[in-house]
Amino acid sequence: MQEMNADVIVVGAGPAGLMLAGELGRGGVRAVVLERREKPGTAQKASGLGGRILDVLRYRGLLDRMTEASGDPSPKPIFPFGGVYLDFTGLDENPLHAMAIPQARVEELLAEDAVELGAQIFRGHEVVAVTQDDEAVVAEVNGPDGTYRVRARYLVGCDGGRSRIRELAGIGFPGSTYPEVNRLAAVAVHESVTVLDDGGIDVPGFGRIAPGFTHTDNGIFALGAVSPETRVMFFQTTEEEDAEYDSDEPLTMAELGDSVRRVLGSEVPLGEPTRLSRYQFQDRQAENYRCGRVFLAGDAAHLLPATGAAMNLGMTDSVNLAWKLAADIRGGAPANLLDTYHDERHFAGGRALLQTRAQAALRQGQDPAAQALRAVFQELLTDEPALRRMGALVAGTDLRYPMPGTHSLTGTFAPDMPLHTDQGATSVAELMHAARPIFLDLADRPDLREIVEQWAPRVEIHTAKTGDRPADAMLIRPDGHIAWAATLDEQTDTSTELRAALTQWFGA
Known part of the structure; x- marks a missing residue:
């Protein structure tokens, strides 16, 4: 063979x-x-x-x-979260791009x-x-x-x-596999449907459907805000079903229309689709x-x-x-x-x-208790600290790998910073293009660079200056996570911890 x-x-x-x-x-x-x-x-x-x-x-x-x-590339920062919404439009800095x-x-x-x-x-x-x-x-x-x-x-x-x-x-x-089927579509709004100022739609014979989640006895109809300019409607139906579908079997407009009728109990005129998909959740x-x-x-x-x-x-x-x-x-x-x-x-x-x-x-859940839970959760998300925390959790930007080390940055993703070096201006992002380990000296410490030189060429060494530096020196892995960081002073001996981190991640 x-x-x-x-x-x-x-x-x-x-x-x-x-x-x-x-x-x-x-x-x-x-x-x-x-x-x-x-x-x-x-x-x-x-x-x-x-x-x-x-x-x-x-x-x-x-x-x-x-x-x-x-x-x-920069959609409106409003994201569904289990029947409620994470709305970051009022924040100065969006935690979930x-x-x-x-x-x-x-x-x-x-x-x-x-x-x-x-x-x-x-x-x-x-x-x-x-x-x-x-x-x-x-x-x-x-x-x-x-x-x-x-x-x-x-x-x-x-x-x-x-x-x-x-x-x-x-x-x-x-x-487990959840006993529900989700059918998702992006379709042009039919000419008989009126797009409302709040992004909702008015359907002949049915009435107004607001952006967000419409819960019925037969499932959920989730509608994204419709733009009056594009008139593209992004929506999803969720129904309880025990059947398992082949993920390679495409969703048809006929199947989608049947699902909408079951959930809402009414016909919704649908235009030409730009996206059709069906999926089932597993945990x-x-x-x-x-x-x-x-x-x-x-x-x-x-x-x-x-x-x-x-x-x-x-x-x-x-x-x-x-x-x-x-x-x-x-x-x-x-x-x-x-x-x-x-x-x-x-x-x-x-x-x-x-x-x-x-x-x-x-x-x-569609009973009053489930509806109350969603209402309370949505109310909590009007508090900025809670909203930012949820955004970081969903984005995965709050992830900190458990690692040895005393600095708060250890285990976190290295923040991007503008850097000024002897070779000119650069940034952390640019230094990471080659996917190499980097020792970044932001406080001009030749004693630390001398230690790291023992691991050359496995680890690149860069000396730079930046404003409001988060640490005086950082050891960054190729995946962007910080293996070691320190804020230094004359009384601090960090050489032992630095050597341990270099050995742990890049060998003897």
Whole structure:
């Protein structure tokens, strides 16, 4: 049987798999992406990016590509949350940025980036078996020209909620499927429908439907504010159903219209659609994100019971994992570095499950008690501190990995700052484009730079000045998280803590 070699096998060419392939390329690692579908997906699944992943894309120099491809790179900052709304329009600074861009377009751009960085993408190639030993992992693949094998150091399953790789690795996936079906559409408002000043609509024979959630005895009709200029109506129906649908089976206008009639008890004239999709919520998390040389990322590792988080969470899984795999393959990485992937991303997945489970609890129930809960929760969100806290939780920007260290920045995502160096002006985001570890000296401490030089060239050293610096020095991992930080004074000896952090993340 024919055999080919790679550094890492990535199974699945969705957002998580393609982001992983690109990140591996930045780390100098050869990735082979195996996708069972013959053509790139066209199903209208996720409709945008939001939260921390936008910062990550900017730190990689990819955000401009996404912005150019987006129909709405800065949508109005109002987001549904379990039957209520997070409305950030009154805040000076929005804690939850978003970008409207179809998942299929995101995948196309990530594939371009991965190929530019040396990845190979094979479509119509299905992994049917996986074996591993102390040296390598081998995938048996059914391709268009027959069966063959791929041998690599590691394999990552990014093959979705029904992951074959997770099954082959014997990793448990506990959780539940919610007995409801959601049908989502963006359609041109029919000429017989009046768009109201508040963004609602007036339907002949039915009456006014306000933006937000309309709860009926048969389900929920969720309406986004309709723009008088574009007259595009973005809405969703939610009904309790025990049936399971094939995610590849497209939603039709006839099925959508039937659902609207059941929920509202009336016909709503619908124009031409620009988006149709159907999805069901699941609440699951893999018991372990690693089994030997096999890892899981994206939906293969977690499924969330609310929209707007899964694609972003999966892509940040990949950013966390890629630099660790690359460091191990290049040599010199600490022995337990790969174990930190499960520790950190299982923790991050738990945070995402926390807020999406809360959304599920809020949206369920139509009795007076459930309605009162939503009303009270919405009232609490008029308080700015509570609103900001919820925004950070949904965005994932409040994530702090548990790490040794005394500084409050340790474990958090490095803030972007304008920097002034001997070579000119730059920023933290620009320094992170190459996905390299960075020691950033903002207080001109040659004694600390001398310590870090012992880890060169594994760690880049940059001396710079910035206004209102959050710390005097920071050690930033390739994924943008701070491994060590310190605010220094003449009495503080931080050299021991700095050496420990360098050894922990970048080897002896």
